Amino acid sequence: MKSFVYVIKDKEGIHARPAGVVVAEAKKYASAVSIENKGKKADLKRIFGVMSLCVKSGEEVKITCEGADEEAASAALETVFKENL
Numbered sequence: 001m002k003s004f005v006y007v008i009k010d011k012e013g014i015h016a017r018p019a020g021v022v023v024a025e026a027k028k029y030a031s032a033v034s035i036e037n038k039g040k041k042a043d044l045k046r047i048f049g050v051m052s053l054c055v056k057s058g059e060e061v062k063i064t065c066e067g068a069d070e071e072a073a074s075a076a077l078e079t080v081f082k083e084n085l
Contacts, residue, residue, distance in 0.1 A: 002074040003064040006081045013056040016047075018084040023047045025080045031067025033077065044077070 008014060014022075026033045026044040033044040037059060042049030044063065055061055063081070065073040 001064060001066045002070040003062055004074060004078050005060055005062050006078070006085070007060050008055055008057055008085050010085045011057050013059070014050060014053070014061075014085060016051070019047055019050045021084050022077065022080055023050060025076055026073070028076070029065070029067070029069050029073035031065045031070045031073045033066075033073060034064050036062040036064070 010018060023045060034041050035044045035050060035053065036042075037053045037055045040053055042053055044050060053061075063074070063077055065077070067073075
């Protein structure tokens with residue numbers, strides 16, 4: 001299992017456009033990928049799950065990757081978060 005923590009910098013939080021970018025990246029990997037915020041967890045490969053967390057600017061999220069390609073998934077997702085959120 002590989003995970004990282006990221007503080008959302010986008011002033012609108014996680015909204016539709018960056019959520020779509022992150023979900024598209026997560027779907028490229030076989031590993032199970034989840035996002036957690038304030039005790040709630042969602043599948044990072046499902047946009048409605050990600051949006052249901054209502055993550056706001058300045059909030060911390062934890063991304064967890066578990067599976068055969070977890071190292072690559074974690075590294076790629078961390079880059080996508082930094083570039084889009």
